[in-house]
Amino acid sequence: MAPRSSVRWTKSRAPNRRLWLLLSLPLLALASLHAAAAILRGANALGRRCALAGAEYSATSPPHPRPRIAMVSFSAEENSGGGGGRRSFRGVMDAVGGNKRAYTERMGYDFIDARRLVDPNRPPNWSKILAVRSHLRHYDWLFWNDAESILNVAIGYSGLQASPDLVVTEDFNGVNSGVFFFRRSEWSEKFLDTWWNQTSFVRFGSTLSGDNAAMKHLIDSLPSKELGDHVRVSPMQCLFNSYPWFPTWKNAYRLISSPLTTWRGAYSDGDFMVHLAGLDEKKKWIAKILRELREAGR
Numbered sequence: 648m649a650p651r652s653s654v655r656w657t658k659s660r661a662p663n664r665r666l667w668l669l670l671s672l673p674l675l676a677l678a679s680l681h682a683a684a685a686i687l688r689g690a691n692a693l694g695r696r697c698a699l700a701g702a703e704y705s706a707t708s709p710p711h712p713r714p715r716i717a718m719v720s721f722s723a724e725e726n727s728g729g730g731g732g733r734r735s736f737r738g739v740m741d742a743v744g745g746n747k748r749a750y751t752e753r754m755g756y757d758f759i760d761a762r763r764l765v766d767p768n769r770p771p772n773w774s775k776i777l778a779v780r781s782h783l784r785h786y787d788w789l790f791w792n793d794a795e796s797i798l799n800v801a802i803g804y805s806g807l808q809a810s811p812d813l814v815v816t817e818d819f820n821g822v823n824s825g826v827f828f829f830r831r832s833e834w835s836e837k838f839l840d841t842w843w844n845q846t847s848f849v850r851f852g853s854t855l856s857g858d859n860a861a862m863k864h865l866i867d868s869l870p871s872k873e874l875g876d877h878v879r880v881s882p883m884q885c886l887f888n889s890y891p892w893f894p895t896w897k898n899a900y901r902l903i904s905s906p907l908t909t910w911r912g913a914y915s916d917g918d919f920m921v922h923l924a925g926l927d928e929k930k931k932w933i934a935k936i937l938r939e940l941r942e943a944g945r
């Protein structure tokens with residue numbers, strides 16, 4: 648009798664246990680996702696350094712003579728086509744313009760809203776090249792950033808001084824053309840002209856307009872000496888191009904497949920800038936992040 652009852656016992660118990668395991672796995676995964684988001688958001692408090700040692704940013708000691716710097720940006724709302732889709736840029740500039748202006752005023756930079764320079768023959772993202780090119784000769788440095796980005800902590804001068812003609816960051820896809828610095832030079836002008844001329848990369852009706860791929864292609868095809876002399880890829884993406892890390896399955900996949908890249912680029916409290924790359928419903932996120940910054944008293 649005893650063996651039979653023990654068999655029955657395991658038989659009825661085992662599927663139960665498996666069921667519980669199956670039910671709790673998604674919950675466990677969800678909990679880990681949220682834990683990962685909290686850890687990444689606190690990356691700076693956990694010791695992540697976005698600036699290179701010795702090139703820490705501080706707004707207190709500008710070099711002499713003080714370089715002329717402008718931030719160039721636009722939001723091509725009228726031309727972005729598709730109107731109010733989830734990826735819409737509608738109202739984005741209105742939402743972040745004040746933040747950008749306040750930052751540039753604080754830093755003594757000019758702010759250039761280049762929305763008049765948009766070339767209607769290409770997807771609007773391409774016109775950043777025209778915008779930067781046409782203002783470059785009036786400044787020592789131009790800082791391009793997409794209207795979707797929000798500035799918060801000031802970047803200093805020391806990192807800029809040590810840098811060559813083009814300063815960019817890398818994310819999961821390599822070089823990112825959403826945020827970059829150009830120094831006034833013949834090399835920069837030629838690079839911008841060549842970039843604009845990469846017409847085979849132009850894409851319509853896609854979430855990717857091709858300007859990023861074209862920039863990446865140009866940088867990849869530079870001879871290594873030229874690359875070393877003129878282009879600086881920041882070792883840390885969070886130096887000036889952090890992406891917010893939300894607990895989504897796509898982000899989870901990226902965290903697992905490229906943990907280091909995620910760590911270097913995830914937006915954490917105190918970062919210089921947050922860039923809402925590839926996010927839907929940008930205005931909602933902008934409002935959320937601006938609210939958090941206000942609450943943090945920055």
Ligand SMILES: *[C@@H]1O[C@H](CO)[C@@H](O)[C@H](O)[C@H]1NC(C)=O
Nearest residue numbers: 772824825854855856924925
């Ligand atoms: C334009 O660039 C931004 C950031 O670089 C990107 O998030 C957005 O998807 C791009 N839009 C198009 C249409 O390529």
Ligand SMILES: *[C@@H]1O[C@H](CO)[C@@H](O)[C@H](O)[C@H]1NC(C)=O
Nearest residue numbers: 837838839840841842843844
């Ligand atoms: C870009 O294209 C224009 C027009 O075809 C040409 O005049 C110019 O020399 C090109 N510039 C570069 C740097 O390739």
